[in-house]
Amino acid sequence: MDQARNTQMTDKFQEILRTYWGYPDFRGIQRDIIESIARGEDTLGLMPTGGGKSITFQVPALAQKGVCIVVTPLIALMKDQVQHLKARNILAEAIYTGLSRQEIIRILENCIFGEIKFLYVSPERLSSELFQTKLRHIPVSFITVDEAHCISQWGYDFRPSYLEIAKIREMKPGVPVLALTATATPDVVEDIQNQLHFKKQNVFKMSFARKNLAYVVRTTNDKVAETVHILQCTQGSAIIYVRSRKRTKEMAELLNKQGISATFYHAGLDPDVKDIRQKNWQHDEIRVMVATNAFGMGIDKPDVRMVIHVDCPDSLEAYFQEAGRGGRDGEKAYAVLLYNQSDENKLLKRIDETFPDKEFIKDVYEHLAYFFQVAAGSGMGQTFMFEIEKFCVIYKYFPTRVDSALRLLERAGYIHYEDNPDGKARIRFNISRNDLYLLENVSEKEEAVITGLLRNYGGLFTDYVYIDESLIERVSELNRQQVYMILKNLSARHIIDFIPRRKTPYISYTRPREDGFRVIIPQEVWEVRKEQFTAHIKSIINYAKNDTICRSRQLLLYFGEETKMEDDCGICDVCIDNKIPKQQEIVSAILALLKDGKPHKISELDHQKYDSEDVAAVLEKMVAENMLNVEEDEILLEPEK
Secondary structure, eight states: OHHHHHHHHHHHHHHHIIIIIOOSSOOTTHHHHHHHHHTTOOEEEEOOTTSOHHHHHHHHHHHSSSEEEEEOSOHHHHHHHHHHHHHTTOOEEEEOTTOOHHHHHHHHHHHHTTOOSEEEEOGGGGGOHHHHHHHTTSOEEEEEESSGGGGOTTSTTOOGGGGHHHHHHHHSTTOOEEEEESOOOHHHHHHHHHHTTOSSOOEEEOOOOOTTEEEEEEEOSOHHHHHHHHHHHOOSEEEEEOSOHHHHHHHHHHHHHTTOOEEEEOTTSOHHHHHHHHHHHHTTSSSEEEEOTTSOTTOOOTTEEEEEESSOOSSHHHHHHHHTTSOTTSSOEEEEEEEOHHHHHHHHHHHHHHSOOHHHHHHHHHHHHHHHTOOTTOOTTOEEEOOHHHHHHHHTOOHHHHHHHHHHHHHTTSEEEESSOOSOEEEEESSOHHHHHTOOSOOHHHHHHHHHHHHHOSOTTTSOEEEOHHHHHHHHTOOHHHHHHHHHHHHHTTSEEEEOSSOOOEEEESSOOOOGGGOOOOTTTTHHHHHHHHHHHHHHHHHHHOOSSOHHHHHHHHTTOOOOGGGOOSSSHHHHHTTHHHHHHHHHHHHHHHTTSSOEEGGGGTTSSSOHHHHHHHHHHHHHTTSEEEETTEEEEOOOO
16 A cells, blocks of 8 residues: 555656756655655755756655745755746745845745745845744744754855744744765765754665766966966856955956957846846856855856866865856866966965964954953943954954954854844834833834834844834835934834945844953863864865876765765866876776686786776776776785675
């Protein structure tokens, strides 16, 4: 009976795939993941970029009752996927910053009443009071966690907000979780499952090998000239990664002067500008996108022919993720890392910049208190605009080290540091709801603004909430200047904390201010993470300097994928330099000779038309990789274990 039901369900998956997407069958491990989550098992899917991740949760969700909650960090990706699902007549919605309280309530109630099949949310949204209240009543089929490596502190892109997912699981204890990522080392794979409270280990993994992507390391002291040369010698769309915002603009301008159409992208640009530039590049109106790592997850352009890293990223995970944006259409593409000796020095310097000594961190904390005039024992819950340049001038600090110190203080639980706010205004009430109703001397216009805030936004009494001032204008029937002045006045009276619309970083005290010497930076915040960061840095250095092992195999080994010489890609710089295609031919000839399982004389290879030195080198490598045994003058295949 169970077998018949399983067969019926399997057929249903196939039917859904054909009906909604027009594909004849699943590929890779898609079906395995789908069947696992459909059985109600916590599941981790490791799929390389372009492996068809979305199918693995969209198909089983359509086959089941209830709402599939999809947690993803990218608003642009949310909107894109919702749009694609709606185009297929599939009911989907996304909740993100900028929606009014009424819009959020409408979406969540539609989920309760069964009118929504997919609900996309950011990890930050999970902690909101409104979301958690409504979630209790939503029938959830399963929870999908996209970019799941973000939950692991051992990963290269850890985001504390992802830890909220585990809390949501407690509210829905019987609901399984599907975690998906394209980048995870064995340690991260284990940590993802622990952090998400998997009932048992359950991992499905595709090979990370990209047969069409040629990984290349070019040693050069003139990276700009090399970049121009590469682009002039190739055709097609390209991404160039650099580390600084300033450098994105400089490189784009230089390329344009060379007749190569280019634009630039970084986190500091206005959202509208980002959208326009990304669309221009995606529609091939611009050939080259010069970007920081802000141009990352969710980029869906299959025909990128070239990805050039002018500056080294901090880890092989980051490099693999970014390089993997080339050649998603299956056609030949190149991932080029430009490297020289100064890069190693810069990378090693980043370790000390990212983990300044503990005394320095304590000094920064102490000077923050002087800067904001916060007395010992006070300050908890207070938020301040942080002009980092001014702070560094006053106390003679380098901004990079201060930024790192603040991040470590945040991890240690002393402050909240928002270094890249999205520019939207945000508020929080400093008094309780009951005290608010007892307020005297509140004008009619102030009352209209307060009422507009309460009706349209939730969680205002517990945390800072982004607000849309134009919405408050409409509901209060006031102009922007009036709304702004009323919010400033309410803030001056300590009724609310108001952070105006601007991009200046801010700092909040999450506990009463301590004396600097009492600040404790735990071992897991400093020592453990420094060791981990150092390992990441050394991984990219070793990759850049290792010119003896196939680049593809180096990457696969890093992600825990065992390979042999015969798996050499044949298209990276190492393979080409070492004439690997010829060596692969010799390997194939030896394997063919030994396929009968019997020992053979080495002399039997003499009739093969290969250079004896090449044969000897190949035999040596095959023995080193436990592919065969050599006893006296005989060779024999290593028995499989």
